[in-house]
Amino acid sequence: MTMELPSIPANIPEPGLYIVATPIGNLGDITLRALNVLQNVSVIACEDTRVTGKLLKHFGIKARLQRLDDHATPQVRARIIDEARRTPVALVSDAGTPLISDPGYRLVREAREAGIDVVSVPGACAAIGALSIAGLPSDRFLFAGFLPVKDKARSEMLAGLAGVPATLVFYETAPRLERALRAIADLWPDREVAVARELTKLHEECRSGSAANLAAHYADHPPKGEIVLLIGPPADAEAPVLDADAMLRAALGDAGPGKAAGIVAKATGIDRAALYARALELKGE
Structure with missing residues (x-):
């Protein structure tokens, strides 16, 4: 079903590259500013044209789409940057804020080096959403992207972050969650851990406890959906x-x-x- 756009003043963006956050689940989380930008840019660079196409169709927006994933060539990025010199261009990811474990870093860096205005259009972000509801210290945190798939690399990465006096935030996939939790339990049996799953969606869940208890829970209840994994900071008295x-x-x-x-x-x-x-x-x- 196509959603009728709210009545907002027309505001044609200036030429430049607009980094536009999109919903991570609940389509109501898109901002009025994001809708205005997406309506008025000359092209939208996106991870997957099919995914972004569905979002735009829902809001009744017609736009020219350009695929820009991790395999995009320098020539593709150069064309987008050249267009951004003359007209407004948007960058979106499949969901959430672009560049946060999503493609776009090279495009933004090259655009800035070329003197292009790069403008933030903020909105939904799974890492920040999870941090806001997990009940773990949020005054200082480290987002570290996805944990490695291999057990050895995962253990090495976690060990390298052992002394960080902050909440650690990772993205993880459902099939790998239990193994990640068991690796955390081996290193830090007493640290509080939280698993935020399906954020903003119908079956949103945020469960906390020890890594061992959470691993046992998800062994009995295999998880689905997108996952944010958070690990509390080391205790002051941790020997x-x-x-x-x-x-x-x-x-x-x-x-x-x-x-x-x-x-x-x-x-x-x-x-x-x-x-x-x-x-x-x-x-x-």
């Missing part, structure tokens, strides 16, 4: 030696004592020789 033991055990699952010691030394600043000796002890247990 570094205990952290180091947990991190060494996790690293030893995929690496020998020497490499495991190196990974944990880099993440914590603890002496590598001491960690190597401890890794040998843990290996022998």
Whole structure:
């Protein structure tokens, strides 16, 4: 069904590149400004023309679409930038705010280098939406994109973030969620974790607890949909030696004592020789 646009004053954007956030689920979350921009640009660069086409059809907007994903060539980006010199051009992702684990970084960087005005048209963002409802500290947070797929790479990435005094925010897929939670449980059994799922949609859920308890829950109730995974910051009283033991055990699952010691030394600043000796002890247990 096509939605009738609200009555808003016509405001033709100046030439430039407009970074336009779109809904992550609930179509009512699009902003009036975003609608105005999308109505009045000469072209909309998007990840998938089919996905963006459905959004535009819902709001009765007709526009020329240009596919721009991670495989876009420099020539495609150059054409978009050249057009933005003369007319307003929009960049959208399939959902949410462009560039937040979505394509667009190269286009924005090259546009700025070319002297093109790059304008933010903010709106929905899954990472920020999840952070606002998870009940974890939000005064300082680190968004780290998607966790690696491979167990070893995932453990190394988490270990590298162990000392960050902030809430960690990741995107994750439903099939990989349980394994990610078990990796977190191995490293930080006492940290509070939250899983925000299907944000703004009918079955929105935000569940919190220990990583082990959440892993057990989702083993029994396989999740669906888009997921934001949040990990609370380390407690002030969290003992570094205990952290180091947990991190060494996790690293030893995929690496020998020497490499495991190196990974944990880099993440914590603890002496590598001491960690190597401890890794040998843990290996022998």
